[in-house]
Amino acid sequence: MRPVSSVTHWLDFRIWPDHPWLMHVQSLLWFAGAIVAAALLYRRLLVPAWVAGLAALLFAIDDAHGMPVVWLANRNANIGVLFGLIALIAHDRWRRNGWRPGAFVAPLALLLGLLAGEIALAAGGYLLAYALFLDVDTWRGRLASLVPAGLVGSLWWVTYRVMGFGASGSGVYIDPGASPVEFVHAVIERAPMLFAGLWGIPSGLGHFLSQSAAHILWLVAVGLMVAVTILLLPILRRDRAARFFALGMVLSLVPACATFPDDRLLYFAGFGGMGLLAQFLSAVWQRVDWVPSSRIRRLPFTTASWVLVAFHLVLSPLSLATTSSRVRTFGEMVNRAASSLPSDPAVTDQVALIVNTPTAFISFYGPLLQALEGRPIPNRTLILGSGIYPTTISRPASNVIAIRPDGGFLAPPGSPRPGHEDSQAAFHPVYFFPMLDHLYRDATPFEVGDRIGYGGTVVEVVDVTENGRPVEVWFHFGVELEDPSLLWLQWQGGVYVPFELPAVGETVVLPEVYLPLW
Template identity: 30%
Template sequence: MLVSLPSLTVGLLLDDLLHRLVLSGQFHDFGQWNRLGLYEFVGTATTMPAGLREGGLLPWWTPDTLSVRFFRPLPSALLILDTKLFGEAPFPAHLHSLLWFLAMVSVVGWLHKRLLPVPLAAVATVAYAVAAAHLMPVAWIASRHPLVSGVPGLLALAFHLRAREDGWRPGLFLGPLLFVIALLGGEPALSAVALIGAYELFGRREGLRRAAPALAPYVFLVAAYLAFYVARGYGARGSAAYLDPARAPGTFVTTVAQRVLILLADLVVATPSDAAASVPPLHPAFALWGALVTIGALVLLRFLHGRLSEQERRTLRWLLPGGLAAVVPGAVGVIGGRVLMIPLLAGSALVAVLLVRSWQASREAELSRWTRTGLRVAVVLLVWGHFFFGPLFRMALGVALGRIADAQWSLARSAPPCDGTLVMVAAADPTIATYVPAAMALTGRAPHRYRLLSAAPHDHYLERTSANGFDLVVHTEERKVGFWEQVYRDVSPAPGTQVQLSGLRITVKESTEAGPMRVHFDFDRPLESPDLCFMTWHDGALRVLALPPPGQGVSIPHELGPMGL
């Protein structure tokens, strides 16, 4: 709870604002969301990209094929409950998230105590509780779903273990029932069944024929869930931020492997995957680090094998492959600590075994000095990562998220008023590009219409070509893909692409694989019309952009926003 305290002060943040807008019905004219489908952002019959582009909720470069829909009715219902009970107040909703987190830690503690000797179980549970990975599910209300899915998912594992090892017959029914509830909470439930499968296949060692009856209910439920998921069009397509196996199978496999290694670094030495996710160009380096520390952990475990108790060997024999399999579902989407709620059960158990047994071995006089030194270095690395750096990162980023939330509300209140069409010329930071306009709507300052012209993380140059139009040029020798660009499309719009919106025609003149380089924007009225409000991000605020006369231009430098993008 102490490590979570900074997270409790975070206001409504990012997708929290979109959820409030949907629940308030402010986007009724451009899309209708099922109230239990708050995570079905785009792609349903009533939330097609064309309508959301027209309404300004999606930028012009969004393809008609974009679909980002996740089956999470239980978290949606809890968000509705928060709104009904607490209104717009975020603090009670954060306490609600904290209760789910404490429930998660309690279940993990019970499992650790069952699977490991008590001293190691204590170390493992503390490592789990203070892990940096818990930052977003506790600090970000819209990201509560991994906890809502993880608690019943791990309870299903706990009851399955009781049924198989203690003969507790209610567990045969309660396990699958809780797994169904976990599936209603979201995709993280699939990680729980990975652990159950690993237990039956590698833990009991009774052969597939004996394991099949115990696994049958879970196999049936997973098959039914996946069939339903595909048939109803859930998942993400048309977005580079999410992986689609049908689009490029080879790239899918290599990218998933890379992301798995990044997540393993978070599990093994607490290298925050949330930090890695925000810097895509460094993903190969983070993946290499993940491979090195994972191999190092396995080598160390092999060295310590003779010093482990039979209970520890039996547990790690199935918990480690189960934990690896549990990481894979989270590697398909936008990676970060929130996808590790269930795999962390295995990660924290491994850390506890390595930490305690390495420390004990380092005190054995018969080992060489170099071996003892190496073991102590491993201990220091594990303690530093899991018990100092990880918790400090979680607390510091909790404070940072609070500042981002405050900034988006402050900017929404201080932005120049606009009663017509607010045209955001260039904004790479999602806070500025999307969430400040959302906060403006929630504070009663919404413009009539909103348009985002560019989210490229580079300097721009605006060339006025006529009374009604201009070219927007990205100024850089090496074009990078902006975070918001990759979320809303999977491929760059080709030269010649045209998009028609109310009052605006867009034509892509030059483009690279990373994104457009020159785009022409032609409005249906003079740019000096009082109902057109051209703004950009400059000197820490939204400011009116003074347009040059036809034949001239103006530079628009790229400046980092509240999220550092």
């Protein structure tokens, strides 16, 4: 439910539909607005001014902003953060300076932020942190100050649920309202990785690791949480603004745990993180009273400060600058695959059947890009097999094809190829693809004999793993497989090529798929 963001995209296609660069300019303007709002709020909360300036600089060059800036579909994050920060500024002016319009401007800005994107939920965490640590009113007054925002948040949540928004059936996206226990488990699993992303370890690194390596990385992330907390304890004990930034940062991570860890989810959490980092760096550099006078005892603080400087003032802007090239590489890869799809007029009467692909996520783009370019598209497109390992395809009958990927369908992310467990690499880009397939399917188990009908095709599960993942699936068609209404394709070298059907009773094995990521 993002009507505010939707309006901005509607304007793109109404005013400059053939000029994507102007669409990117609009996203950049929203991003610039978020930076300005963050700088204004830092200036209100941090002294001296140069510390506020350092915090604003750290926030502006944070590589977590890369995707929201260059990916047009993620513009909602820029808008949601901007209005969320405006809500915090108005709230601070109301509570600190007695600016009465702030009592209305703050909840209004929060509402606009929520209608732009769910990321604005993080503003609620900062408002709570403000009431706990920065507001000087009585506890009753502090609680009352949260009522307007609470009403707005409750109204948004009820509307969100009544209108049917949310996630269902995904193994990656978790709806906190519909699956609270599962969400708590996700917070335990994902929050440490997101926290690590704020302090130097890419939060999405685990997607490219084997299962055992990902478990080790999680332990490293937990260790980093403990280390950062210990380093920051002195300033947290002494400074109310630091406690505000810290609690707001941590609470911002909670809604982000509803999906897989990625640095782009750290946009709002980064506001608190960069404010806290600026305070820590300034304290160490100025050797304030809590910084040990002994060089040896001071060494952990000085070492940490320069490591953080290297990550956030050197590596982070470099990573931010390369985001566009990474997105462009992905776009070129998807366009190359889509352009290989048949586009003669006859395909409009055919069903395209893709027997293997690295991930269904990639193949979904094909018909969409064909339609966008005005090319003929198949009547329907069915993805029969998805996975990075070899796929065995057999033909039990003239109208039946059997698909059996090595390791089964919906293999757990980072899982090894069966029979190659001892030689599995700890890091490999292809580990990312199974996670993408779990976007569209949760862990609800199948049983042998399960049948699903879809547009004249019957999908039958004939073998499953111990935990109910399909191992082999038969696809029953109402016509023989050679019927001209069926268009058979396979993935090969990053493009789609015709698939040669085996004869009845025969079997073919398609090799591991290749997808050029870099």
